[in-house]
Amino acid sequence: MANDLVRSAVQSMSGLGSSSGTASPWDTPLATPHESPATTPGGSPIVRDSDGKRLPKMSDIKMILSDVDGTLFTDAHELHPATTDAIRYIRKNHPDVPFIPVTGKQLSSCRDLIKELDLADMPAGCMHGAIIYDHKHQIEQQMYLDxxxxxxxxxxxxxxxxxxxxxxxxxxxxxxxxxxxxxxxxxxxxxxxxxxxxxxxxxxxxxxxxxxxxxxxxxxxxxxxxxxxxxxxxxxxxxxxxxxxxxxxxxxxxxxxEGVDKSAALAYFCAKFNVKAENVITFGDGENDVGMFEAAGYSVAMANGMKKPKRVATHQTSSNDDGGVGKFLNKIFRPEMSDEPDARLSVDHLKQLDQQLAANSPLAAGAYP
Known part of the structure; x- marks a missing residue:
């Protein structure tokens, strides 16, 4: 019965032969976890998150995927102004970076968000990726239950x-x-x-x-x-x-x-936009975001999130009620907007500064016993 159900679900997917020629995420090998450049020595400029971890360079980010409830939305199911402002800035100034909602919600419950964030030309993954919509919000493929x-x-x-x-x-x-x-x-x-x-x-x-x-x-x-x-x-x-x-x-x-997962949606959108998973940053707060976190190069858990996504994520930001998504994106795309110091220096340059500081310190010069 299990095999029949899987076969039924796969056969129910639509859009596999669409004129776009885009492969289905269920035909595309899932992106695999890897060491993020943001946590690899020499990989990124030294801009840090609240945990002291290095952030990616703006040029490292080629696509952004985000959960909605508990992430983009506050607990009152509204967009935080800081999040709205940051995403609209990216959409206006970096239109080549897709921003895609991947959510457990229905598309009908995301229409106001899509309008407010200027995402009308973006695809979407809804109900944890059970339905994938194209940029015109037509179903490209779907998986449903027996x-x-x-x-x-x-x-x-x-x-x-x-x-x-x-x-x-x-x-x-x-x-x-x-x-x-x-x-x-x-x-x-x-x-x-x-x-x-x-x-x-x-x-x-x-x-x-x-x-x-x-x-x-x-x-x-x-x-x-x-x-x-x-x-x-x-x-x-x-x-x-x-x-x-x-x-x-x-x-x-x-x-x-079975087979529905946000990681499958991520793989689908990577194939669609010709983006490597290592250049994707994801945001989320729930256990349903873990697969997406493990597949992406950069993953950001909300402070209000569940324990498992926090353990898996490469980074953490402040809560949904604090505009955590917007504040984190500003550190990458608009560091001048960040409340924290901007230390856009390479690892080698920082080491050189440390050596100069040590050599010129009063202690190194023997000024103190």
């Missing part, structure tokens, strides 16, 4: 009194709702993707089973302390089904088709 698996997950959640949201392309259906929970999970879901419809008493699931509605992502919000047991329950309940669980936030389990 409909019977979707139904069975919803049944399992209903049995355990948990909420279930099923994502089609432009909206999402609430098919089960937790009763007497600690939070109104419907309102939580609307905070991330507002187009929620209550489909508990409709024929929605029948349309899914008949193939009239494609489900790209299952969204399961719940109290954080029970997440580990439900991750285990889902894995044990469907041992023969090919799927992947991930988390953008600690209290939300998300399920996508």
């Amino acid at each position: 409909p019977h698996f979707v139904r069975d997950v919803a049944r399992l959640m209903r049995k355990h009194n948990k909420s279930t949201f099923l994502y089609v392309e432009e909206w999402n259906a609430m098919v089960t709702k937790e009763e007497n929970g600690t939070k109104d999970w419907e309102q939580v879901a609307r905070g991330f993707d507002p187009a929620v419809r209550d489909e508990r008493e409709t024929d929605f699931m029948q349309r899914v089973l008949k193939g009239k509605e494609r489900i790209y992502k299952i969204f399961l919000p719940m109290d954080e302390e029970v997440v580990p047991q439900f991750l285990e329950l889902i894995e044990k309940s469907f041992p023969d089904v090919a799927f992947k669980t991930t988390r953008a936030l600690p209290y939300i389990i998300e399920i996508v088709a």
Whole structure:
């Protein structure tokens, strides 16, 4: 059954024979982790982040990929002014550097962001890369879940009194709702993707089973302390089904088709723009960003992020509520805007200065005992 599902998902991808001739990310070897030039002696000018790590030179960055919720968006689901200003500056002054949102969100929930950041001519990876859109926001390819698996997950959640949201392309259906929970999970879901419809008493699931509605992502919000047991329950309940669980936030389990990952989206966009993965910088805060972080030359975890992406990332910036993405990009593209000193000196030159300082110091000259 697992092989059939994978085959079904792969066959469902669209755009493989598009006139653009662009290879699918599922046909493109994934970029592999490597030592970033930003952490290699002699690789970069010495501009440092808050952890004291060297930053890449502006010329090292050929493409920027960013998560949205918890990264570009503040906790209020708004763009921070510092982030907006930095990205609009890059779009205006460095139009050859693609800036691409790669998010768990639907494209419909990113339209205001796309407009505000001047990204209307950019492609996008949505629902963790389950759908890849071209620069005209037409679907280039897609991977969706087996409909019977979707139904069975919803049944399992209903049995355990948990909420279930099923994502089609432009909206999402609430098919089960937790009763007497600690939070109104419907309102939580609307905070991330507002187009929620209550489909508990409709024929929605029948349309899914008949193939009239494609489900790209299952969204399961719940109290954080029970997440580990439900991750285990889902894995044990469907041992023969090919799927992947991930988390953008600690209290939300998300399920996508096997093979869906932000690293696949990164590989796709690298092929599309003829950019090497080592020249890509990525931003994110969730476990769903880890694959993208491992594949990119430079990866930046938000201060508000989960533990795993922080461990994997080559760099860290301040929180989403502090405009961390914008502040980090300014250090690379507009160092004069940074609050920290700009030390754009090569490693060899810094060593030479250190040697001169040591030779000319009062201590070296014997002025002190």
